[in-house]
Amino acid sequence: MSTDGSPAPAGARYRTWVRLHRLRALAGATVVSLAGCVLAFVSPWFLFFLVPLGIFGYITLILALTVYRLGPRGGDFQRRIHLLIAGSVSLENGGRALDVGCGSGSLAVKVAQAHPGASVTGVDSWGHDWEYSKDQCDRNARAEGVAGRVSFEQQSGSALSFADGSFDAVVSCMTFHEIKENADRFDGVVEALRVLRPGGAFVFLDLFGDPAFYPNPAGIRTVETPRPLAEVMDLPFPLRHPKVLGHAMLLTGTKPA
Known part of the structure; x- marks a missing residue:
């Protein structure tokens, strides 16, 4: 977006303050933890994945919503x-x-x-x-x-x-x-x-x-x-x-x- 609220000129590209490679890594860790929890049907020991799932999932959610809020579609x-x-x-x-x-x-x-x-x-x-x-x-x-x-x-x-x-x-x-x-x-x-x-x-x-x-x-x-x-x-x-x-x-x- 430009300074007056109109779409940014063609070629202008501003990234948010959130490092996207870190967000992707956290999202990957969340998916792995979720997969581990699913395996609890095989063994209850896999329920230990609930802890990292909660941690990584919460951080991923906060960062993803931050990217959204900082960007044009979430309030810019x-x-x-x-x-x-x-x-x-x-x-x-x-x-x-x-x-x-x-x-x-x-x-x-x-x-x-x-x-x-x-x-x-x-x-x-x-x-x-x-x-x-x-x-x-x-x-x-x-x-x-x-x-x-x-x-x-x-x-x-x-x-x-x-x-x-x-x-x-x-x-x-x-x-x-x-x-x-x-x-x-x-x-x-x-x-x-x-x-x-x-x-x-x-x-x-x-x-x-x-x-x-x-x-x-x-x-x-x-x-x-x-x-x-x-x-x-x-x-x-x-x-x-x-x-x-x-x-x-x-x-x-x-x-x-």
């Missing part, structure tokens, strides 16, 4: 979240914006569309565990008609190559907790703010409410007080689940001069 919540971020960032015409962890280029494209005079750079490591690529980002930008103002580079969010204060705005969506190079996931926020000019705006969405990734919430509040995504947007099941977007929080503000 991934697009809606990107639109929320793009519309929340303050960026004057002619400004420069950075998207940290651009994935398939969706958010970077939407920032460019929301701010017609701006140029946008998207960076991502595009690791082997993800189904994104720089070529995919470039194709999507061309299909959406913003290739002249949007560019993509392979970089890690843990060590951006840009000089201090290079950008007028910085955005990021569900990226910082994925940066494995950082022992402290908040370091990704610090690095993103480093390349933001004083007075520049930032909008970050991440699992800031999850103590598994951010055990010290006081550190986050030294920047701004984050808002739960569920308070900003009505999230249906299973997006409110703690393992999906239940801990997602929106961090917005302006870098002090």
